[in-house]
Amino acid sequence: MKRTDFAAYLNKYFTDYLPNTCGSTPQTIDSYRHSFILFLTYMQDEYQISADRVDISDLTYENIVSYLSWLKEIRSNGVSTRNQRQAALNSFIRFLMYEFPEHLHEYQRILGIPVKKTPQKEISYLKTEGVALLISQVDLNRQNGLRDYVILSLLYTTGIRVSELIQIRVKDLSLQEPFTLLVHGKGQKSRYIPLMRSTIPFIQKYLVQKRYDRPERLDEWLFKNHMSKSFTRQGINYIVGKYTKMAREIAPDMIPADFSPHKMRHTTAMGLVESGVDLIYIRDLLGHESIKTTEVYARADAMHKRQAIEAASKEIVPPEEAEWDKNSNLKDWLKNFNRR
Template sequence: MKPTDFSKYLSDYLSKYLPGERGMSHNSILAYRDTFILLIRYYKDAKHISVNKLTMDKLTRKDIVAFLDWLQNENKCSDSTRNARLAALRSFFSYVGYEDPTFLNEGLKIHTIPLKKTGRKSINYLTVDGIRLLLKQPNLLTKSGRRDMALLSLMYDTGARVQEIADLTVECLRLTKPYTIRMMGKGQKVRIVPLIEQQVLHLQRYMADECLFDSKKAKMPLFSSGCGRKLTRSGISYILNKYVSKARVESATLIPEKVSCHSLRHSRAMHLLQADVPLIYIRDLLGHESVVTTEIYARVDSKRKREVITNAFVPTSEEPNEPVWLKDTNLLDWLKSL
């Protein structure tokens, strides 16, 4: 069966353009791929057009808008997810228009589909006491407990994304002073993150359990499951949630009902900010491209803002002991007569 122009462009887009010209990570490409899986399903279910009959001329602005509505009505996806799907489609049509200008006009029309406004989400983070309680939960007398302690404390100390933790290999660690770990962030950007001595001790105990000091294991995943496979994002989330549930039994006040792996990243950033660490250093730790992204933590720290405003307050006049109208009996009588 002869491939359609849509299948050819999509194949080249996902396998050549995104990893080659755009330098996208594997996980980002998978997220873009999922958009087209949903798009193909929409055309099959809603428009009764199978994938082997789906051609570029059938991908109109009107149909893309209908697809986005279908995502929200049938799949119950959020506005932010809808916007992410639209971004993937815009990128695809830009690529196709470059490859074949006959599709440029329809691509420009699709670029006029507006993003939906999304409310700013509140940042979910734990207090310092909450982090202490969470990290008290792993049983350090067991191998799995020592692994989980090394894993969770590393996630917090480095402020790493869960995928960055999952992708770590043994050779990413430098266990001689100065202790560091090499993280591969978004867009294949590498950053070096310092490690504190206590964290290194947790890692060394865990690595001794797993015999990871053998030079032949340098390229092995740093964190693996009981059967020796690399821990996935869902596997790491499962481990975290297990200890979150245990910690909530001790104190539901300190541990929010919903704690994600990203909550540990948020917590680290907030605690550094509260310790007066400059935003540019927090930016570098988290791997943000711009300090503007990091400024979100400064905006949400209402306690810190209140302290700054209070300390900076300059009285403009001496405060009276009582309101002026209570001193002026004529004024008081007049006010009462109103």
């Protein structure tokens, strides 16, 4: 069967454009791949057009709008997931704009489809005493206790992502002053971040314990699971969850049940904001591409301060009697309200 233009250009998009032209990471490519699997499923379910018969001409404004609605109504995708699927399609459309300029008007309509706004969630994080309680649950004398302690300490003191933590190799550590860690972040962007002096003795002891202090082992993963392989996200989630459960048995009000490695990252950021550290520095430490991403922590801090001030003011501000309680004519009150 002859391949359609869609199949041919989708292959070129994934095998050449994304990895070579855009420099996309394997994680991004895999996410986009899944998005197109869903789009092909949609074309089959809604129009009975099989994957090998989908054509470039099927990429219309109406079809894309309908597909995005299908994700919500049939697949029950949330706003964030729906936006990720839309981003994958938009990326492909931008690629096609140079290949099929005759469809430029249609492609511009597709790219003009608004992205749904996601509701701003309140940031969940631990106070300093909560972090101390969590990390204190690690028994350094037990097998892998030192490893777990270093993992939790690095997550808290550096604010790195789980994906960055599991990619650390022994050679990425610099334990000579100034102590630093080379982190391989999103979009194949690397950055150096400082290590807390208090963590250095534990890291050094861990390197000796695992015999990573030998030159021939510099290329090995810093953290390995029970199969002597690089940790997965699930493995790190399990470790954090294990100590979260133990800490909650002591102080359930201090540690949320759903505490996760990403919330440890929030904890690091909020601690820095509350300490008055400049947002530019926090952005660079966390590896945010834009300062706008970092500003969410400043807004959260301002909200918490406002709530604290409002709670305190309730005790010193006398209750105010509403003027309309004395005025039976609500319309007259409204007419005079805020008049200068």
